[in-house]
Amino acid sequence: MRVPHVARWTGEQDISPAVVIGAGGILRYAEPIADAACRWQSALWRRLARAQGTGEPLFEALHPVRQRTAMWEQQCQVCGQSVAAEATAKGGALYLGGTDAASGTQDPMTEGERTENPPLHLACAWESVSHCRHLLEGYTAARVARPRQWGVAGVLHAPARGTVVPVQRTEVPYGSAQRGWMLAERAIVQLTGVRAVDLASEAEQAGLRTAGSRR
Numbered sequence: 106m107r108v109p110h111v112a113r114w115t116g117e118q119d120i121s122p123a124v125v126i127g128a129g130g131i132l133r134y135a136e137p138i139a140d141a142a143c144r145w146q147s148a149l150w151r152r153l154a155r156a157q158g159t160g161e162p163l164f165e166a167l168h169p170v171r172q173r174t175a176m177w178e179q180q181c182q183v184c185g186q187s188v189a190a191e192a193t194a195k196g197g198a199l200y201l202g203g204t205d206a207a208s209g210t211q212d213p214m215t216e217g218e219r220t221e222n223p224p225l226h227l228a229c230a231w232e233s234v235s236h237c238r239h240l241l242e243g244y245t246a247a248r249v250a251r252p253r254q255w256g257v258a259g260v261l262h263a264p265a266r267g268t269v270v271p272v273q274r275t276e277v278p279y280g281s282a283q284r285g286w287m288l289a290e291r292a293i294v295q296l297t298g299v300r301a302v303d304l305a306s307e308a309e310q311a312g313l314r315t316a317g318s319r320r
Contacts, residue, residue, distance in 0.1 A: 107232070110185035111175050111223060115168040115265060116159025119128055119150040124262065124269055124288065131285035132262050132269060133165040145173065148257050148289040158231040164237075167221070169290050175223035176292040177254065182222065182283055183229035191226055195307075197248030201233065213301045219255055219276070221291040231308040245308075250298025254279065257289035 108114075127133030127140075129190045132138035132149050141152045151169055174180065179198060181188050192198040200222065202214050206299065214220075225233065256278035262269045276293055277283045308314050 108162040108178070108185060109164070109183045109233075111167050111171045111182045113153070113163045114157060114159050115161045115163060116156040117154045117168060119151065120154050121288075124149070126264055126267075126269055129285075130264075132288065145289070146284075146286050148259075148277075148284045151259065151287045167291065172223065173292040175190070176221075176294055177304070179224060179252070181224060181226045181229050183225055183233060186226070188224045190200055191294070192224070192248075192292045195227075195248055195300060197250040197253060199230055199302075199304075200224055200247055200249050200252075200296065201230055201240065201304075202245040203243065204249075213245050214249075214296060214299055216297060216298070216299045217291050218296045220296060221293055222254070226247055227304075227307055227311055228313055230304060231313045234304065243306070244280060246302050246304040247296070248300045248302050249296045253295045253297055255293045255295040256281070257284070257287055258291040258293055259287050259289040262286050262288060267309070 122134040122136040122139050124132055125135050134143065134149065139152060140149070143152050152167060155170065173180055178190070178208050179188050180186060188198050199212065200220060202220070211213045226271070230246065234244050256276055259274070261272045261275050261277065262284060263272045305314065
């Protein structure tokens with residue numbers, strides 16, 4: 106299996122400067138240049154080195170910038186190319202959901218659900234469910250007509266005795282005042298116009314299922 110475009114590599118170390126209380130009572134980096142470079146939609150983003158392909162892939166981790174770009178520009182999380190043409194032809198961008206860690210089930214994706222996983226091309230999705238260890242345990246698939254940019258996931262901070270401390274990992278919508286106290290790591294979209302699909306059927310119609318297929 107190819108290493109997904111949004112996956113982080115061991116060579117991409119966290120190089121985030123120290124965080125402090127900035128003007129206006131918001132979280133900022135102590136280094137002004139890094140602070141200016143790492144802001145997006147009024148949130149401060151965790152800074153990782155960009156060294157895609159260096160070291161070993163971390164399949165369970167996502168690179169913040171590549172993940173965010175894939176979400177906002179509707180790029181495939183596996184190959185990094187736009188899914189716009191396929192989404193138009195198929196009535197929506199393709200999203201996958203894996204097995205829920207707590208329940209062990211694969212509930213269908215629902216209207217209004219939020220996700221940090223970017224869309225995929227059909228061929229890349231079929232490759233993923235055929236080889237990805239997480240998705241081999243089970244998955245659901247849906248075409249989403251209107252993915253809406255919702256907010257960010259990361260670590261919420263708070264002031265404490267003249268400094269700042271991490272409080273909790275959470276998700277915050279773009280319109281929230283808490284956005285100024287987030288060290289963001291993921292972009293979150295809300296799925297609207299959701300239509301559940303049979304990925305195996307779509308793959309078969311596209312000629313992607315072969316005699317050697319694992320699914």
